[in-house]
Each structure stands twice: as structure tokens, then as C-alpha cells.
Amino acid sequence: MFQIFGQIIYVIAAIIISVSDVRYRIIRNRDxxxxxxxxxxxxxxxxxxxxxxxxFYIFLCCIALNLLFQGKIGAGDLKLFxxxxxxxxxxxxxxxxxxxxxxxxxxxxxxxxxxNFRSTQRKLSIPxxxxxxxGFLPAI
Numbered sequence: 163m164f165q166i167f168g169q170i171i172y173v174i175a176a177i178i179i180s181v182s183d184v185r186y187r188i189i190r191n192r193d194x195x196x197x198x199x200x201x202x203x204x205x206x207x208x209x210x211x212x213x214x215x216x217x218f219y220i221f222l223c224c225i226a227l228n229l230l231f232q233g234k235i236g237a238g239d240l241k242l243f244x245x246x247x248x249x250x251x252x253x254x255x256x257x258x259x260x261x262x263x264x265x266x267x268x269x270x271x272x273x274x275x276x277x278n279f280r281s282t283q284r285k286l287s288i289p290x291x292x293x294x295x296x297g298f299l300p301a302i
Contacts, residue, residue, distance in 0.1 A: 168204035172249065172302070175200060176295035179242065183291035189238025194245055201248040208251065216253040220244055239290045246294060249302040256301065263290075263297025 175197040183189050202209070224240045243260065250256045271288050 171200045171204055172295075176292075180289070180292040180295060183238070183289040187236075187287055187289060189236065189242055189291055191238075191241075194238070194241050197242075198245045198248070201245060205248050209248075212252070213248075216250075216256065217244070217247060219253050220247045220256055236290070239294065242291060242294055246298050249298065256298075259294075259298035259301035261297070262300065263294045266297055267293040 175193070179189055179193050179197065182193060221244055224244050227235055227243075228237075228240055246259070247256045250259060267288060267290050270293065271286065274288070275286065
């Protein structure tokens with residue numbers, strides 16, 4: 163019963179955050195705080211020393227991504243990567259979700275650019291939150 167509740171919370175948060183990202187190109191901190199609180203409540207039995215160590219490594223990876231891409235990835239996306247890591251069981255699952263999210267986002271960017279070649283602006287902004295949630299779905 164509680165697992166179904168957690169899945170419903172995940173889907174609701176995914177819809178709220180994704181709609182905000184698609185419409186306004188921003189992931190609001192209050193939505194992330196709600197998702198963080200709900201994630202901790204739904205996964206409190208899975209939180210161990212190992213999971214906190216994984217959260218620390220994921221935090222370092224998010225900082226590295228920000229430095230590597232020099233701010234081209236939104237801060238909301240990086241915070242979402244960190245919050246969603248509470249749903250994964252370990253660092254390896256998080257890397258799998260990250261990889262799938264990047265592949266889905268890249269395929270969308272290629273398709274979007276190909277279909278809108280003439281009208282595409284030089285600076286293309288892709289809402290990444292829907293792909294993050296979809297990419298992490300198999301990892302949770």
C-alpha cells in the first residue's frame with residue numbers, strides 16, 4: 163500500500179515539475195522541496211549509511227556537471243538530479259538513470275532540431291525535467 167502511495171507521489175511530482183519546466187523553463191525550489199520531503203517520507207526505510215554516502219557522491223557529480231558544462235545545465239535540473247537520487251537504491255542505479263535521461267533528452271533535441279530546422283533559434287533551450295523523470299523511472 164505504501165509503495166503505491168510512493169509511486170503516486172513520484173508521478174504527481176513529475177507532472178508538476180515537468181509542466182513548470184516545459185512552460186516556464188524553470189524548476190521552482192518549492193516544488194523541489196516538496197519532492198524532497200515526499201522522497202524522504204516515502205523512502206525512509208531505505209535510508210542507510212550507504213545511501214547517505216551515495217548522496218554525497220551524487221552531490222559531487224552534480225557539482226562536476228555544473229563545472230563541466232559551465233552553467234549550461236540549469237541549477238534546477240542539477241538539484242532535481244540530487245533529489246531524485248533518494249529514490250534510487252545506490253550510485254550505480256543513479257548513473258543508469260542519468261544515462262537514460264541524457265539519451266532521451268539528446269534524442270528529443272535531435273528530433274526537435276531536425277523538425278524545426280529553419281525556424282530553430284541559435285540558442286536552443288530544452289526542458290530537461292521530463293527526461294530526468296522518465297530516465298530514472300527504470301532505476302527506481
